[in-house]
Amino acid sequence: MLRRRLLNAILMLVGLAGVPALAGQDKATPQPTPTTGELLARSRPAEWRRPDPRNLLVMQLATGRVLIELAPDFTPLHAANIRMLAHQHYFDGLAIVRVQDNFVTQWGDPNEDEGGDRAKRRSLGNAKPTLPPEYTRSLDPSLPWVPLADGDLYAPEVGFSEGFPAARNPHSGREWLTHCYGMVGVARDIAPDSGNGSSLYVVIGQAPRRLDRNLAIAGRVIEGMPLLSGLPRGSGSMGFYAHPAQRTVIRSIRLAADLPADRRPAVEVLRPDSPTFAALIEAQRHRHDAFYTVSAGKVGLCSIDVPARKIPPVQSVAR
Amino acid sequence: MLRRRLLNAILMLVGLAGVPALAGQDKATPQPTPTTGELLARSRPAEWRRPDPRNLLVMQLATGRVLIELAPDFTPLHAANIRMLAHQHYFDGLAIVRVQDNFVTQWGDPNEDEGGDRAKRRSLGNAKPTLPPEYTRSLDPSLPWVPLADGDLYAPEVGFSEGFPAARNPHSGREWLTHCYGMVGVARDIAPDSGNGSSLYVVIGQAPRRLDRNLAIAGRVIEGMPLLSGLPRGSGSMGFYAHPAQRTVIRSIRLAADLPADRRPAVEVLRPDSPTFAALIEAQRHRHDAFYTVSAGKVGLCSIDVPARKIPPVQSVAR
Numbered sequence: 001m002l003r004r005r006l007l008n009a010i011l012m013l014v015g016l017a018g019v020p021a022l023a024g025q026d027k028a029t030p031q032p033t034p035t036t037g038e039l040l041a042r043s044r045p046a047e048w049r050r051p052d053p054r055n056l057l058v059m060q061l062a063t064g065r066v067l068i069e070l071a072p073d074f075t076p077l078h079a080a081n082i083r084m085l086a087h088q089h090y091f092d093g094l095a096i097v098r099v100q101d102n103f104v105t106q107w108g109d110p111n112e113d114e115g116g117d118r119a120k121r122r123s124l125g126n127a128k129p130t131l132p133p134e135y136t137r138s139l140d141p142s143l144p145w146v147p148l149a150d151g152d153l154y155a156p157e158v159g160f161s162e163g164f165p166a167a168r169n170p171h172s173g174r175e176w177l178t179h180c181y182g183m184v185g186v187a188r189d190i191a192p193d194s195g196n197g198s199s200l201y202v203v204i205g206q207a208p209r210r211l212d213r214n215l216a217i218a219g220r221v222i223e224g225m226p227l228l229s230g231l232p233r234g235s236g237s238m239g240f241y242a243h244p245a246q247r248t249v250i251r252s253i254r255l256a257a258d259l260p261a262d263r264r265p266a267v268e269v270l271r272p273d274s275p276t277f278a279a280l281i282e283a284q285r286h287r288h289d290a291f292y293t294v295s296a297g298k299v300g301l302c303s304i305d306v307p308a309r310k311i312p313p314v315q316s317v318a319r
Numbered sequence: 320m321l322r323r324r325l326l327n328a329i330l331m332l333v334g335l336a337g338v339p340a341l342a343g344q345d346k347a348t349p350q351p352t353p354t355t356g357e358l359l360a361r362s363r364p365a366e367w368r369r370p371d372p373r374n375l376l377v378m379q380l381a382t383g384r385v386l387i388e389l390a391p392d393f394t395p396l397h398a399a400n401i402r403m404l405a406h407q408h409y410f411d412g413l414a415i416v417r418v419q420d421n422f423v424t425q426w427g428d429p430n431e432d433e434g435g436d437r438a439k440r441r442s443l444g445n446a447k448p449t450l451p452p453e454y455t456r457s458l459d460p461s462l463p464w465v466p467l468a469d470g471d472l473y474a475p476e477v478g479f480s481e482g483f484p485a486a487r488n489p490h491s492g493r494e495w496l497t498h499c500y501g502m503v504g505v506a507r508d509i510a511p512d513s514g515n516g517s518s519l520y521v522v523i524g525q526a527p528r529r530l531d532r533n534l535a536i537a538g539r540v541i542e543g544m545p546l547l548s549g550l551p552r553g554s555g556s557m558g559f560y561a562h563p564a565q566r567t568v569i570r571s572i573r574l575a576a577d578l579p580a581d582r583r584p585a586v587e588v589l590r591p592d593s594p595t596f597a598a599l600i601e602a603q604r605h606r607h608d609a610f611y612t613v614s615a616g617k618v619g620l621c622s623i624d625v626p627a628r629k630i631p632p633v634q635s636v637a638r
């Protein structure tokens with residue numbers, strides 16, 4: 001009975017641990033579905049890729065580091081503008097201004113918000129104040145694409161393009177990134193070209209897929225989501241913080257390429273076209289072990305996390 | 320430009336505000352889709368129901384109040400056991416022991432966890448230590464049921480039974496509550512009967528539908544989700560807090576029926592069979608306003624929140 005909650009904890013997580021010892025005791029049951037942890041431990045180094053430092057944003061908060069991978073295949077003009085903003089240290093000293101429960105965490109210049117002092121608004125410098133929308137792009141068969149066969153309520157086809165969940169419509173000839181957990185979007189005004197990347201949000205709740213094709217998605221958080229999702233919700237309208245003291249200050253946001261090589265984050269992302277990623281998805285669809293009596297049969301696009309990890313030091317030497 | 324972020328904020332939320340003034344300026348556009356706030360403001364008192372105080376749990380944290388509505392139509396034995404635990408003040412002084420990002424917040428007796436002192440484990444008193452699973456129930460056509468026509472990846476039919484998102488399988492003759500945001504489940508061990516309601520979890524991320532039919536769902540948080548979702552994530556295995564000081568203490572959990580009438584929460588929940596609820600869903604499916612250029616066309620079960628609110632004082636007098 002002492003192990004009760006621990007076992008429960010171990011079992012309730014799809015992904016970090018399993019019960020091989022227990023399952024092994026019951027000779028009648030088939031081999032239990034491997035956990036994410038087990039599958040990742042067996043993965044080969046070639047199944048991982050290291051993000052291009054020109055596409056990797058390093059956000060420093062007092063609580064730690066957040067890494068965001070940009071998606072220039074889908075939003076190239078936004079990627080370029082955000083790189084420019086980071087290069088100019090635009091975000092340093094700005095803040096997380098909004099945390100709306102089951103929706104988004106948003107950061108940018110507090111002087112852009114209600115009650116802010118417009119005169120003190122930070123200059124965009126060489127970055128563009130407006131950008132073409134880039135909500136969708138023309139479907140390019142040469143882009144990486146790993147389809148997910150399980151279907152989707154919102155789009156005719158879904159899958160993964162490199163590290164990003166995405167959707168395609170062969171009839172319209174368009175494709176776009178989807179608002180899944182951890183995806184980073186570009187806040188804007190009414191005008192479709194009014195977003196420029198100086199204010200960004202990340203999805204922290206149930207995937208708000210209604211935003212798909214209505215906003216530009218700049219990338220995905222690949223490390224540090226708990227630092228953005230585990231914040232007190234704002235009590236003001238839309239989850240904006242009612243008092244400036246409640247905001248989380250952004251110490252800095254840098255492009256990894258702008259950092260000395262030895263200070264660039266050593267992270268890697270699992271390739272969606274890898275056997276390990278396919279096995280991860282299959283383990284979510286058809287899970288059989290001592291805890292799960294019924295398997296789901298299907299898995300939704302936004303229930304699949306593309307794993308990222310710090311590069312194991314020994315492994316990187318071994319390569 | 321000063322209004323930029325505010326407008327963005329106002330518009331990005333489906334539900335609390337709209338842009339009637341702006342939309343009104345453009346005579347060419349059709350009437351914009353009403354927001355949740357507008358729809359709720361127009362709702363009639365009869366479209367709301369007040370939860371039975373025997374099904375309403377009042378959890379007091381230092382940060383505020385959380386209300387949970389139990390679901391005895393689906394999990395009657397669990398509801399009875401949880402009522403008994405609350406009646407005995409079982410939860411008072413226990414804690415939130417686990418917050419796992421994009422998954423669950425869980426509470427109960429820390430002495431049940433790894434490193435806990437079994438000898439100090441709190442007695443269940445008159446509550447039962449084990450319960451039949453109650454993961455699904457036989458489909459009862461007499462239960463309230465408002466179908467959602469949009470489809471679902473995981474179940475042949477989905478919809479709402481009173482305040483709860485649920486699924487049905489006419490072929491198997493079973494129905495069950497679904498693991499959407501805010502749903503409260505019963506933690507357990509390996510054995511299907513090992514849950515008893517003394518340890519509960521609430522979904523705080525993308526709906527983990529793979530848990531459906533594998534765990535008993537006791538009810539739904541109808542007030543205070545931000546107090547459970549906006550907590551620092553645990554750094555231990557599975558999101559358990561590594562240090563006892565990180566836990567959030569539960570001051571008390573009471574059944575509303577055990578409180579004096581004047582201390583019972585005055586809350587009400589929108590009826591899913593009401594015209595206002597139907598309009599809310601339709602507004603999510605087909606949203607047209609100055610901000611949204613493309614509407615989603617469909618809405619997923621777990622993207623729909625059944626609204627709950629404090630009973631407006633004036634309104635309750637007027638009734």
